[in-house]
Amino acid sequence: MSNLFLLIGTIWGIILTISFFLVIFVAPIEIVIFNTRMDLYITSIVQAITAIVIVLILIIVLNYLKREYLKKKQNI
Amino acid sequence: MIVFDNNFIFLISIILSSTVSFFSVYLLMPKAIKYLISKGQVVDDYHKPEKPRIPRPAGPVLIIGVTISLLLLYLFTLNLEIIAILFTTIIAFFVGYIDDKKVMPGWFKPAALIAAAMPIILLHAYDTNLNLIFGHAFIPLLYIPLILIAIPIVGNTINSIDVLNGVASGYLLIACIPLIISVYIFGNMEILVAALSLFFVTLALYKYHKFPSKIFPGDSGTLMLGAMYGAIAIIGKSELIAVIALLPAIFNSFLFLSSVKKVVEHREINSRPTFLTKDFKLTASKDQKAPITLLRLILVDGSLTEKESTNKIFKLAIFSALLALITIAIQYYFVIGRI
Numbered sequence: 001m002s003n004l005f006l007l008i009g010t011i012w013g014i015i016l017t018i019s020f021f022l023v024i025f026v027a028p029i030e031i032v033i034f035n036t037r038m039d040l041y042i043t044s045i046v047q048a049i050t051a052i053v054i055v056l057i058l059i060i061v062l063n064y065l066k067r068e069y070l071k072k073k074q075n076i
Numbered sequence: 077m078i079v080f081d082n083n084f085i086f087l088i089s090i091i092l093s094s095t096v097s098f099f100s101v102y103l104l105m106p107k108a109i110k111y112l113i114s115k116g117q118v119v120d121d122y123h124k125p126e127k128p129r130i131p132r133p134a135g136p137v138l139i140i141g142v143t144i145s146l147l148l149l150y151l152f153t154l155n156l157e158i159i160a161i162l163f164t165t166i167i168a169f170f171v172g173y174i175d176d177k178k179v180m181p182g183w184f185k186p187a188a189l190i191a192a193a194m195p196i197i198l199l200h201a202y203d204t205n206l207n208l209i210f211g212h213a214f215i216p217l218l219y220i221p222l223i224l225i226a227i228p229i230v231g232n233t234i235n236s237i238d239v240l241n242g243v244a245s246g247y248l249l250i251a252c253i254p255l256i257i258s259v260y261i262f263g264n265m266e267i268l269v270a271a272l273s274l275f276f277v278t279l280a281l282y283k284y285h286k287f288p289s290k291i292f293p294g295d296s297g298t299l300m301l302g303a304m305y306g307a308i309a310i311i312g313k314s315e316l317i318a319v320i321a322l323l324p325a326i327f328n329s330f331l332f333l334s335s336v337k338k339v340v341e342h343r344e345i346n347s348r349p350t351f352l353t354k355d356f357k358l359t360a361s362k363d364q365k366a367p368i369t370l371l372r373l374i375l376v377d378g379s380l381t382e383k384e385s386t387n388k389i390f391k392l393a394i395f396s397a398l399l400a401l402i403t404i405a406i407q408y409y410f411v412i413g414r415i
Contacts, residue, residue, distance in 0.1 A: 001377060048221075
């Protein structure tokens with residue numbers, strides 16, 4: 001059971017890290033090419049791609065954590 | 077929109093909305109239990125030795141409580157955000173009610189709950205600035221798909237954690253505490269009152285849902301409470317706080333999906349993740365094909381009674397609520413404290 005607390009705590013740490021990364025690197029992104037509303041769409045597409053990549057990384061990390069947890073509890 | 081500029085009106089709306097939400101559910105539930113039993117709308121409680129027949133669903137009573145209290149709040153505030161929360165909750169209720177009455181395929185609930193997210197978008201009840209603990213991000217277009225994803229996820233997350241007597245309602249009660257505090261700090265007072273309505277409706281449900289359950293919330297109950305929680309988190313600018321408060325439940329959904337590898341109903345799974353021993357203790361399945369769930373992971377350390385298993389899930393819920401409270405403190409420092 002204590003391992004589950006550790007696991008939840010680790011996921012929380014990952015969320016904090018991702019949030020920090022998003023605030024520092026993704027939030028300031030503002031692409032200006034045409035000086036029109038098109039720039040808003042381009043900026044949103046870049047933000048969306050970044051968000052999807054981050055979610056995919058998160059899924060991979062969570063899967064890794066799950067596997068490691070299950071390895072420790074070999075009887076499952 | 078009338079903003080609470082009068083402390084007296086604010087206080088009256090809190091007392092009225094909270095009282096109505098709690099007592100409407102608390103007083104109507106015994107009548108609903110009798111009615112459902114008389115109509116034969118009961119299901120087996122598999123985890124008890126005598127397998128008692130428990131009435132289901134409690135969703136219709138819950139939606140009455142939520143609707144009355146949110147309509148009262150709307151009359152006080154004329155805030156369309158309250159209507160957005162109400163419609164989201166009502167649509168999620170109907171999605172769940174259809175699933176309660178008719179066996180639907182696994183994709184139905186997540187797909188249909190996208191409709192429940194629509195009132196938030198159509199009434200523009202969201203802010204395009206997403207609070208990200210250490211600051212915020214301006215995401216004018218990306219926020220809309222996020223809402224369309226978030227409501228089905230939160231609704232299904234509360235639905236998926238409804239595995240034992242009192243777990244879904246008790247878990248939601250615990251998760252409501254950081255949400256209420258976060259909405260108070262980062263959201264606005266009207267949404268705070270809506271969050272209190274959710275808390276008191278859930279508290280009244282817990283009275284009848286706790287071990288040993290007198291009624292089950294059903295899909296209509298769990299989906300509407302989950303969707304309401306998600307809507308309050310979005311409109312109350314507390315999205316990440318809500319995610320952290322719900323971490324064990326979200327992790328439960330992730331474990332299930334990643335082991336089954338498709339969106340299916342629990343009843344469609346051939347191999348159960350847990351089973352009952354002869355002395356009516358819950359035990360983790362050793363079957364490699366059985367889906368992995370939070371309860372199965374908890375039971376890996378040894379068999380537990382239903383009540384002991386519920387308490388373990390509540391301990392995890394309290395732990396994640398504490399993490400959410402720490403996160404609120406961090407976010408307060410970076411988003412408000414530095415202004």
